Amino acid sequence: MPSVLIVEDEAAIADTLIYALQAEGFATTWLGLAGEALALLERQPFDLLILDVGLPDISGFEACKRLRRFSDLPVIFLTARDAEIDRVVGLEIGADDYVVKPFSPREVAARVKAILRRLAPRDAPTPAPPGPFQVDLERFRIHYQGQPLVLTRHEFRLLQTLLGQPQRVFAREQLLDALGVAREAGYERSVDSHIKSLRAKLRQVRPDLEPIQTHRGLGYSYDPER
Structure with missing residues (x-):
């Protein structure tokens, strides 16, 4: 119960x-x-x-x-x-x-x-994508360039969603769905805040790379070549 x-x-x-x-x-x-x-x-x-x-x-x-x-x-x-x-x-x-x-x-x-x-845990977890990120769904951990990232639950869900479909541009509303947050006025700004925090943590590992890309007026994507 x-x-x-x-x-x-x-x-x-x-x-x-x-x-x-x-x-x-x-x-x-x-x-x-x-x-x-x-x-x-x-x-x-x-x-x-x-x-x-x-x-x-x-x-x-x-x-x-x-x-x-x-x-x-x-x-x-x-x-x-x-x-x-x-x-x-x-x-x-x-x-x-x-x-x-x-x-x-x-x-x-x-x-x-x-x-x-x-x-709730998924019955069939998605495999970790190739490249600089390794996703451990059982332990809710993500490694970047071999180093573990200290992420909040929302940051983990956002990054997991972006990594799952490289190059795809996710609108803020779609990322809110991934977080399980209602699509209500003003909530989209919280996605920007979480993305900003994620980028700062990634730069601590590799300041020369920018894997999360901004598409103005559209949303965000993961570019494995950045």
């Missing part, structure tokens, strides 16, 4: 989420403070975290940053703030989805199922 940790300080909202998730077959745990949740996550595994942004002790954004220091657990933010910049910031710091209050608990449950379905 997949397990979901809900961190929400409003009991009424938490109750609706618990009911909807349990109806879909999820085990749920509810906490009202981010600090308590981070302590629990360090000692107990969960399949997904639903995290309110406006918590009384630590903001959800700050809690997610701290979580990413030790875990790639999928995160869905809950918030009353619907500004585009808030959505972009939430995705850039490592969230998988962003739900604005008021919301439908059944929709949140559907998003949880969609994220976990996308992140």
